[in-house]
Amino acid sequence: MAVIRDRTPHFSTSVPVVVIGAGAAGALAALAARDVGAKVLVLDRDASPTGATAYSSGMIPAAGTQAQKAREVDDSPERFAGDIQSKSNGRSAPHLVEVYTRNAAEALNWLEGACGVSFEFVEGLPPGHSAPRMHSLPERGGTALLSALYRALAARGVRMQPSAQVTDLYVDGHDRVLGVRYQRGEREWVDVGCSVLILATNGFAGNVDLVARHLPDVRALPFAGHAGSQGDALGWGEDLGAAVEDIDGFQAHSSVVMPQRLQLPWALMTEGAIQVNRLGERFGNEHEGYSESALFVLAQPEGIAFNIYDERIHEVGLAMPNYPEAVTKGLIKRGATLRDLAETLGIDRSGLEQTIALVNALAFEDDMDDFGRSFHASQMLLGPYYGVQVTGALLGTEGGLAIDAGGRVLRADGSALPNVLAAGGAARGLSGDAGGGYLEGNGLLAAVVGGYLAGRSAAELAY
Numbered sequence: 001m002a003v004i005r006d007r008t009p010h011f012s013t014s015v016p017v018v019v020i021g022a023g024a025a026g027a028l029a030a031l032a033a034r035d036v037g038a039k040v041l042v043l044d045r046d047a048s049p050t051g052a053t054a055y056s057s058g059m060i061p062a063a064g065t066q067a068q069k070a071r072e073v074d075d076s077p078e079r080f081a082g083d084i085q086s087k088s089n090g091r092s093a094p095h096l097v098e099v100y101t102r103n104a105a106e107a108l109n110w111l112e113g114a115c116g117v118s119f120e121f122v123e124g125l126p127p128g129h130s131a132p133r134m135h136s137l138p139e140r141g142g143t144a145l146l147s148a149l150y151r152a153l154a155a156r157g158v159r160m161q162p163s164a165q166v167t168d169l170y171v172d173g174h175d176r177v178l179g180v181r182y183q184r185g186e187r188e189w190v191d192v193g194c195s196v197l198i199l200a201t202n203g204f205a206g207n208v209d210l211v212a213r214h215l216p217d218v219r220a221l222p223f224a225g226h227a228g229s230q231g232d233a234l235g236w237g238e239d240l241g242a243a244v245e246d247i248d249g250f251q252a253h254s255s256v257v258m259p260q261r262l263q264l265p266w267a268l269m270t271e272g273a274i275q276v277n278r279l280g281e282r283f284g285n286e287h288e289g290y291s292e293s294a295l296f297v298l299a300q301p302e303g304i305a306f307n308i309y310d311e312r313i314h315e316v317g318l319a320m321p322n323y324p325e326a327v328t329k330g331l332i333k334r335g336a337t338l339r340d341l342a343e344t345l346g347i348d349r350s351g352l353e354q355t356i357a358l359v360n361a362l363a364f365e366d367d368m369d370d371f372g373r374s375f376h377a378s379q380m381l382l383g384p385y386y387g388v389q390v391t392g393a394l395l396g397t398e399g400g401l402a403i404d405a406g407g408r409v410l411r412a413d414g415s416a417l418p419n420v421l422a423a424g425g426a427a428r429g430l431s432g433d434a435g436g437g438y439l440e441g442n443g444l445l446a447a448v449v450g451g452y453l454a455g456r457s458a459a460e461l462a463y
């Protein structure tokens with residue numbers, strides 16, 4: 001990966017807007033730029049692009065959509081922004097929080113109206129949000145979202161080139177990108193000229209060296225994201241003199257089944273599930289936040305934990321993304337009694353029995369435990385019991401290239417690079433500079449709305 005300044009090839013092909021990365025950020029950027037009339041080429045390293053987007057729940061938060069208004073939900077962009085800042089202790093980039101929350105409804109309404117991507121309103125209060133505001137395709141899941149975006153790209157004649165790993169950027173003496181070089185197949189290199197470049201290559205969570213350098217505290221977490229998150233945008237941006245912000249921010253999850261990389265729905269916890277270690281002991285407040293809790297799981301014997309719940313919660317899980325897959329794959333275990341479940345999962349039986357007795361006593365009294373979690377009588381855990389072995393895992397990074405409200409990449413002095421934009425995980429996110437700052441939906445919000453805004457800006461800059 002390099003920025004080449006001393007050699008500009010003759011570009012036999014030039015496209016006004018080149019987008020690197022075909023996840024949600026790249027797809028949205030391409031659709032938005034095309035919508036304003038620009039010709040766009042999307043390049044992705046994978047033969048069958050999925051990005052981290054396909055691994056996500058596909059739920060996008062937005063305040064003020066038609067669907068949300070139809071349910072008379074009391075919400076606003078300001079309230080949404082307040083929730084994001086509250087989760088990060090006020091450390092999220094204010095200009096990005098403001099512009100993403102203000103434009104989220106517009107971006108989704110535009111996707112529906114102009115691109116034929118229809119969303120459903122998802123009932124229920126996601127953790128950390130003060131109003132229901134998630135939107136998803138009826139099929140649910142990130143794969144469905146990405147497929148719908150690819151259909152829209154195809155319908156608009158946007159060319160997508162898979163198996164195209166961009167290695168180098170050609171740049172002039174004023175940091176203007178003139179074109180890119182990508183590798184196709186084993187030994188073919190292709191040069192394409194452009195007047196604007198959008199970096200949508202996600203962050204660096206899949207790059208062991210960069211994680212060790214920038215996020216030493218989480219380097220021991222297994223990686224459950226997309227292998228393409230190698231920090232390519234970060235490397236090119238730094239070579240171009242771009243500033244990097246919130247580098248300590250990350251998105252992790254405390255309920256991931258490995259090696260299947262299946263992230264289990266957090267709703268299991270909010271419905272009353274508990275997490276215990278091999279000794280059958282709880283070790284924290286399961287409602288604290290799944291990103292920061294990943295490190296608590298890692299600190300347990302063998303770095304693993306077990307989610308324990310009952311039939312009622314199992315039924316809730318069946319309607320959520322990823323859970324049915326975990327059931328089909330035989331990862332969810334059932335026991336008529338706690339003894340059976342403890343035996344199947346390899347947990348200390350008496351430890352588990354004591355823990356369940358304690359949480360049920362707390363629930364009976366509608367009381368709070370020493371970790372600060374409140375229990376409710378309606379959520380007592382009653383047999384038959386269910387359980388699954390999980391671990392904490394790193395899903396993505398939240399730090400990235402500094403950008404302005406339109407997605408233009410900024411230098412340390414605040415000036416914008418002439419023609420480079422970034423969106424989604426390639427850019428600084430919304431979670432501030434620590435793992436605890438990640439609010440559910442921040443990833444897709446930055447990818448979808450950030451991509452939408454960057455695409456529009458790119459079309460204005462393109463010639």
Ligand SMILES: Cc1cc2nc3c(=O)[nH]c(=O)nc-3n(C[C@H](O)[C@H](O)[C@H](O)COP(=O)(O)OP(=O)(O)OC[C@H]3O[C@@H](n4cnc5c(N)ncnc54)[C@H](O)[C@@H]3O)c2cc1C
Pocket residue numbers: 020021022023024025026043044045046049050051052053054055056057058059164165166167200201202203224225226228229230232251261263395396423424425426440441442443444445447
């Ligand atoms: C398991 C998991 C679950 C998640 N769940 C949620 C969730 O429920 N809600 C939420 O909001 N967020 C969630 N996230 C985060 C969310 O998925 C990401 O923040 C978001 O999808 C990032 O989108 P993106 O377009 O920036 O990156 P991606 O979707 O990763 O797309 C980047 C693309 O760039 C390509 N690429 C990289 N380098 C190059 C190169 N040099 N040349 C060409 N192509 C390149 C990659 O192949 C990839 O296709 C989850 C993430 C993971 C891993």
